[in-house]
Each structure stands twice: as structure tokens, then as C-alpha cells.
Amino acid sequence: MANLNNIKIKKINNNIKSIIIDEPKTYNALSFKNLDHLIKAFKKLDSDKNTKVIIIEGSGKGFSAGHNLKEVDELKKKAKYQKLFNLCSKLMLQIVEGKKPVIAKVHGAAFAAGCQLVASCDLAYSTNEAIFATPGVNIGLFCSTPMVAVSRKVSRKKMMKMLLTGEPIKANYAKEIGLINDHFSKSKLDNEVLKVAKIIASKSNLTIKIGKQTFYKQLEMPLRKAYAYTSKMMTINMMAKDAKEGISAFLEKRKPVWKNK
Structure with a gap:
């Protein structure tokens, strides 16, 4: 401690x-x-x-x-x-x-x-x-x-x-x-x-970080701007190794091994 x-x-x-x-x-x-x-x-x-x-x-x-x-x-x-x-x-x-x-x-x-x-x-x-x-x-x-x-x-x-x-x-x-x-x-x-x-x-560190940041930012935006911003952030998230690993693990019915810290 x-x-x-x-x-x-x-x-x-x-x-x-x-x-x-x-x-x-x-x-x-x-x-x-x-x-x-x-x-x-x-x-x-x-x-x-x-x-x-x-x-x-x-x-x-x-x-x-x-x-x-x-x-x-x-x-x-x-x-x-x-x-x-x-x-x-x-x-x-x-x-x-x-x-x-x-x-x-x-x-x-x-x-x-x-x-x-x-x-x-x-x-x-x-x-x-x-x-x-x-x-x-x-x-x-x-x-x-x-x-x-x-x-x-x-x-x-x-x-x-x-x-x-x-x-x-x-x-x-x-x-x-x-x-x-x-x-x-x-x-x-x-x-x-x-x-x-x-x-x-147990979730991906990177995914949680992106998600938390996106959640609070979009709350303060008008609807149209919020959708534009979250679409951009989901694209960034999708390009990360953990998203690819998570989808592969789901399709292969196995536990994901997260790579991003």
C-alpha cells in the first residue's frame, strides 16, 4: 500500500x-x-x-x-x-x-x-x-x-x-x-x-479508455455532432488490435487475449 x-x-x-x-x-x-x-x-x-x-x-x-x-x-x-x-x-x-x-x-x-x-x-x-x-x-x-x-x-x-x-x-x-x-x-x-x-x-484496456472518453464527450454534443464524433471513435477503435482479436475470438468461440495496454 x-x-x-x-x-x-x-x-x-x-x-x-x-x-x-x-x-x-x-x-x-x-x-x-x-x-x-x-x-x-x-x-x-x-x-x-x-x-x-x-x-x-x-x-x-x-x-x-x-x-x-x-x-x-x-x-x-x-x-x-x-x-x-x-x-x-x-x-x-x-x-x-x-x-x-x-x-x-x-x-x-x-x-x-x-x-x-x-x-x-x-x-x-x-x-x-x-x-x-x-x-x-x-x-x-x-x-x-x-x-x-x-x-x-x-x-x-x-x-x-x-x-x-x-x-x-x-x-x-x-x-x-x-x-x-x-x-x-x-x-x-x-x-x-x-x-x-x-x-x-477483464475487458480490453484500450477499448475501455476509448469508450470512457467517448461517452463523456458525446454527452455534451448536439445529436448530429455526437453521431459524427462517435462514428469516428468507433472507426479508431475498430482499427486497434484488440477489436480484431475480440471479433476473431467471438467467431472462433474462444476467450480473447487482449494485446493493447
Whole structure:
């Protein structure tokens, strides 16, 4: 396991790694330091050829309560606030724009920027008891940056209710509105997340990288432009060795041997 102060990288197996926010005393707050070290951890695993899937989780009682309000209160200056929110946005973009699929494994609370972190991941699974919220309105600070990620997963009316009331939602409702994929008992969560991670890790690295990049880019495009772009990306994908190997393996009724890293 590699450590960056309160951010730990744990090897699950050769292809699957877990990033753990290990600062339970602050409910795994996304402080300046933790944000910076999370970015470094994601970049490290993104450039590691063996890593195919990244899991992000928190230690202690919950996933993450968002920004450290004590730290935020002490910043005082406009430039420092801007620097903090820019750094948080940089982390979210690193997850979305990174080459490797990222799975959020959530227990306890995922609030504000912690909820944003969950929404920024490609997949998210939680315990049955997990709760999610964008509660900034309760302290006079609207969750504007968290809503960027969450509103891209949740419909407008449901998102606005979360933002305007600040009230937490339970795991079953989070699944219903598309914030998470599914929820399980505490005893089953690890195995269920690992099961999904292993399925993804069995696929071609190159194909997953191309697919993830294409998915997020086409979402922001008008329909006609999205079809033109995805047709181009499928052509690029088709020219790769792994596509040829995958089709041959299917036709020959055998397991593919991926070549592209």
C-alpha cells in the first residue's frame, strides 16, 4: 500500500486498486491537502499500465462530508476560496477525463463535495444505510460546484429539491434517481463492488479508455455532432488490435487475449 499522508493506495489485485481517504476525524474532508493528494493518487494509477479499475472509498464512519468547514472558515480571502474550489474541480475532472474507470464505494454519508465525488465517478455503489446530500444551503453556501456533477446524473426537479432543501436522501432513493448504481448490506458491499471491478478489468484496456472518453464527450454534443464524433471513435477503435482479436475470438468461440495496454 502506498501512502500520501491521509490518502492511501491499496492493491486489491494486479489490475484493481483502491484509493482510500483515511481521515476519519474530519469525516474524510476534502481539504486542500487531501484534494491535492487525491489528484496525485488518481494520476499515479491512471498512468500505471497494470491498473485497469480504480475504487475510491472512505475510512471510518462515512465516505466524505465534503470540504473541511473549519479550513474554509479560516481562508478569509477571495483568492484562497477560488483556489480551493478550483482544486476540487480539478479532482473531479481528473476522474471524468482519466483513462481508467472509477467506482465509488460509499458507506455512511456523502455530503456536498463528497456527494460531488460520488457523482463524478463512472459507477457508484453504497451500503443500504448510506445517505447523500447537497446541504450547502443550510449554512448559506449553495452547493454550486457539487451540483455540476450531481445534475449530470440526476434530473432537474429532483436535483433542485436536494439543492434547495439541503435534506439528505437515502440509498434506495439515490438509486432510483440515478445517483448510484445499487446498494447492498455492509457485509456484501465489498464483494459486489469487486465483482463489477473484475468484470471491467477483464475487458480490453484500450477499448475501455476509448469508450470512457467517448461517452463523456458525446454527452455534451448536439445529436448530429455526437453521431459524427462517435462514428469516428468507433472507426479508431475498430482499427486497434484488440477489436480484431475480440471479433476473431467471438467467431472462433474462444476467450480473447487482449494485446493493447
